[in-house]
Amino acid sequence: EIEKPNLTLGVGGKPLLYYLPLTLAERLGYFKDEGLTVEINDFGGGSKSLQALIGGSVDAVTGAYEHTIRMQDKKQDIRAVIDLGRYPGIVVGVSKRKADTIKSVADLKGAKIGVTAPGSSTYILVQYLMIKNGMSPDDASFIGVGSGASAVAAMQKGEIDAISHLDPVISKLQDMGELTVLVDTRTTAGTEAVFGGMNPAAVLYFKESFIKANPNTVQALTNAFYKTLKWLEKATPEEVAATVPQEYWLGDKDLYIKAFNATREAYSTDGNINEASMKSALNLIATTDPKIDPAKIDLSKTFDGSFLAKAKAATN
Amino acid sequence: MKLHPARLLFLQVLVAVAALAIWHIGATVPIGGDYLLPEFFFSKPWDVLARVVELFVSGTIWKHLWITLTETVLAFLIGSIGGVVIGFWFARKPVVAAVFDPYVKMVNALPRVVLAPIFMLWLGLGIWSKVALGVTLVFFIVFFNVYQGVKEVSPVVLANARMMGMNERQLFRNVYWPSAMSWMFSSLHTAVGFALVGAVVGEYLGSSAGLGYLIHQAEGVFDVTGVFAGMFILAAFVLVIDWVVTRVEKRLLVWRPQAASEQN
Amino acid sequence: MKLHPARLLFLQVLVAVAALAIWHIGATVPIGGDYLLPEFFFSKPWDVLARVVELFVSGTIWKHLWITLTETVLAFLIGSIGGVVIGFWFARKPVVAAVFDPYVKMVNALPRVVLAPIFMLWLGLGIWSKVALGVTLVFFIVFFNVYQGVKEVSPVVLANARMMGMNERQLFRNVYWPSAMSWMFSSLHTAVGFALVGAVVGEYLGSSAGLGYLIHQAEGVFDVTGVFAGMFILAAFVLVIDWVVTRVEKRLLVWRPQAASEQN
Amino acid sequence: MTATARAMTAEAPAGAPLAVALDDISISFAIKGRPVFKAVAPTSLHVNEGEFVAIVGPTGCGKSTLLNATAGLLAPAGGTVSIFGEPLVGLNARAGYLFQQDALMPWKTALDNVAIALEIGGLRRLEAQTQAREWLKRVGLARFTERYPHELSGGQRKRVALAQMLIRQPKILLMDEPFGPLDAQTRQIMGTLLLRLWAQDRKAVLFVTHDLEEAIALSDRVVIMSAGPEARIIGDYPIDLARPRDAAEIRLDPRFHALHRTIWNQLKAEVAKTYGDELAAEEVSS
Amino acid sequence: MTATARAMTAEAPAGAPLAVALDDISISFAIKGRPVFKAVAPTSLHVNEGEFVAIVGPTGCGKSTLLNATAGLLAPAGGTVSIFGEPLVGLNARAGYLFQQDALMPWKTALDNVAIALEIGGLRRLEAQTQAREWLKRVGLARFTERYPHELSGGQRKRVALAQMLIRQPKILLMDEPFGPLDAQTRQIMGTLLLRLWAQDRKAVLFVTHDLEEAIALSDRVVIMSAGPEARIIGDYPIDLARPRDAAEIRLDPRFHALHRTIWNQLKAEVAKTYGDELAAEEVSS
Ligand SMILES: Nc1ncnc2c1ncn2[C@@H]1O[C@H](COP(=O)(O)OP(=O)(O)OP(=O)(O)O)[C@@H](O)[C@H]1O
């Protein structure tokens, strides 16, 4: 039976499309169906929700897969059990004012690039791209612009030349006609172009000790998310929009649907993370952070597919 | 130079109306093709008001308001009591004060945002981690003022009280405390606002309810109307707490002559 | 009851050593299987120190330090001057004070974190949006104290000055200002810390340099050592600014008798 | 009542306006949660230009209150205050006021406290200080110029305040127990100093004191107030002693003694009234 | 010098310890950026149990300073202070001190200001208030019990302070110009009150005043201080007038006049010394 029916789950920015499956699972009642009562705590950012998990104030987190790798380096055993987003969902674009001069990643030399925060995944992705294009990350200057309206303001005011950001900021900027996209990892094509394959983004992860102590609870939560992914795979944008709270619509349903359509491919359809995409993720981190030695990371300890397998078996 | 209460209210409403009018015009009338207060960042007064009403009518706000209120009041109480106690202690023990002085100042300079994860680690995700954040703001404001307030005690009044044979506790009750009171209340007026800021920032950084949570949710999806509605409620809210503080102040400071600077 | 400076320094160092020892033990010696101060959240004192040294030796810190210093000093100056001016104005114009009172309190209760995007919109991503954030903190602390300080002016001294024929400007210079000075300096000691907090939080929310940027960057990759090193530098830093304030205070308040509460 | 009070100033020259004219003024204090306290009942007092009027009366009768009203610091509940023929609005700019309490600025040295009185009139700092030094010397504080008020004795502070008021040479002097904390000898020296200044350009002086001998020795008229509440002026004695007077010598004059006895008798009766119920009973029982 | 000063107290009964013994004490004030100011030079003063000693001296000579040292509020630079034979450490718990300045707690009513003096001794609030009311009546303030200090006149505040000190019935009374802001009549009533209390249980009194008549009328001994700096006790006059004395009647006694003249002459010379350079010159030139 379920060891811990009352769960607390952490997330860093629940209304973001990045975490759409979480909101859907909640709104569709899938947690209840599994006999779980989930209290969702929203944090100032992904790193804060991870800290809450390690500090023991939340039981589960929907956050970046990358965290599981970094935590292994910090001797914290954190494991993902299901993938929610298979592509990072990050877009690198340039301001329309600079669209003529910056046509590819290689042109970013000397540019002022806005990222959500220094050290965050948007920051790392640009650095990765630059290194891959034979530049040093020091060749551009990075400016933390935050995750909300301030990012839009920075672009509008011409404070930054380029931006590496997520939805809904990207969709909003596109909608305003401020942005020319350089790299789009929301789509299969875009992601393959950068990584040559998948690169897992949002996952559901736990502490290893929690998984051991509460296997049934973890199973139930995995089931709920798996069901959500399946629902999402078939859902129309209209259905999605109708399911999430109206406030999430970015003030305008059309914009929301546009944003959803742009991101749609990034959501995982089967929840699995394969060897190749794990390596791809590790490669991304190791390239940009010299402190992490890829040889010391045991990728098999970052993802535990057993729950997903059972969830699949149960549904099919 | 006292204003009639009705006239005062009228002037206050006038200011509010003027502010709303500027806001409205800034948000809806383009000046040189640009809006002074673009709707995307500032919403519109009417929308915000409508949202506030909606929040109250639908009843969703009550739960959040209650949580934030609890946090604010707790932060305010714990922070000010702590500030008063430590402030007095330091003021009466110059050696302690001299030794800890640099550390107090150092701690006061730490950005609370960074401390949030530590509070969550120690105090969990419930209200207490938010209270702690509020306390770190309130405490210092009250502390510095009480510390100074005690040092400003009139030397003659103090000498007289000591000659009467008052012990430390009696001196506290009869001399230091009443004398430092106007300093303390001055700091409390600032602290009320900061207690709320602490609670809301705490919620903003990680929570599942409260006004800060509401604002954070709204911010993530560019729901400026929601953000402003939240701030509005918050601001109205602080007036209530401040009113309580002012009442207590008036009660406790009956003995004061009218401020000389206000007479004419 | 004055301590010898050398003895004072010794005691202060003792406190620091004790704190570091507790930190070290908490981080490295498990108690009942658990660490009191888990390394993941608190790092270790030695590592932090090493990092601080490294930051200075490699020279990367200077640029950030300089930017944060500029922001802090600007926020402090603008905020306190504003607080003093408006504080005096309100204290001298009871009608203005009564009308704006609720609005001042409301604004004081707005969480600054939420205001950040607006400041960025208006002031851009450079230092000024951070300065603005610091100003919103400093201003209120100074404002409330100066306001109260002016009201506490001795009625007899004021009456005497007015009988001499002082005009408003002369009263300000010769009576209100010196009399409110100890209130003002008390608030400045709190404000120094808050100016820094404002600047750092501003950087934390969006910037390309500064201590807040460094801390945020370290936080993003879970580099607690980096976070603590940043906070350490920050705290050391505020002592320097506070020292300057204290010097100015000592200069300006030579006329005061030793605090009565410290005599024994 | 007002008729008699007014009659008392009948000796005033008809032409010149009165320096101070308090007509039928009454002064009340509102005290939280209790009935209004009527300190001064409608009463009148007229002071001619160049006249030196001493006010005596039992403690707490309303002397300071009367000076405050003349200074414009306190608005009377009824009646009018006129200065040189004009109704007083706001502060009385032509008066200098020596307060009963300490009123020096604690943040200024003795010298600066005195010099500021000239500086605000626009005088250059250096010049003001030179004059202030001179004045401090006159009140016997040449060696204490650089002291802050809290470093001075009670009597020294009072003398600084005296210098601070006199240096401006106001046309009306309001003095509330100016020589209270001074020893008898210094009192006489200060009294002589005051008289000399007063003789130079005809100032009007309102001088509150508890020392009846001092009042008679210095003044042209001694006014007696009744015990409060609702205090009134109940006696007005012209002092017809020749001027210039020597503060020490005059006390030996038989006319001085006669005046002293008359005034003292009225005053004594008045004080006895204050303590009628309370103190007199005590005194008898002892 | 010290030898003579000590000789002056030779009349003390050999057995009983002295209530107050100041031996060779000197008091200095450190003033920023200037040489130390030696207010009181080594000097001695002995007060027997039950003795009433009045201190007179020119303004600013060091009278308040001397009382502060006796109260333990000021540590002398040299010499010793003994109270009832024991060296004084910290505050003088057996003394009551009436300060020259206003020292009432502004946040307490007159009644509470007096009652607190008993309450801190452990007396129940109600009982303390009853007694306080009684005392306020004795000083003539029965109708002013509920007033805050700022609502009282200068003389009223002084009387509240007097009640506040006397209600505790301390063994040593230190009084710094207690009757300064009171009118002559009230002064006498208060003086009589004080003498009656003093007679009840033999208190030692150190009484600073500028009124030499008052000093002689009340005390057993009048002590004269020289003008500062480095003030010393330069005269010590036993007052051999019969007790009980009536404050008013005694002034008519010829012995009173003789004493007054003697003391006055020394005092006058001393004050003249203070102003030797400054004021005397002024006075002559006038
Ligand atoms: N602010 C006030 N509120 C209430 N009553 C007051 C206030 N000021 C003075 N009084 C009362 O008014 C009366 C007159 O006071 P005032 O100070 O004028 O007396 P005074 O003649 O100067 O006495 P003293 O010789 O003791 O200085 C007193 O009974 C006093 O209690």
Ligand SMILES: Nc1ncnc2c1ncn2[C@@H]1O[C@H](COP(=O)(O)OP(=O)(O)OP(=O)(O)O)[C@@H](O)[C@H]1O
């Ligand atoms: N805190 C201080 N710092 C420096 N000098 C002081 C201080 N207090 C008193 N003095 C000086 O010491 C001397 C004696 O002062 P004290 O107050 O004892 O005089 P006093 O005899 O009480 O005079 P008064 O009759 O005027 O009250 C004075 O010259 C005074 O200037």
Ligand SMILES: [Mg+2]
């Ligand atoms: Mg008076």
Ligand SMILES: [Mg+2]
């Ligand atoms: Mg004195």
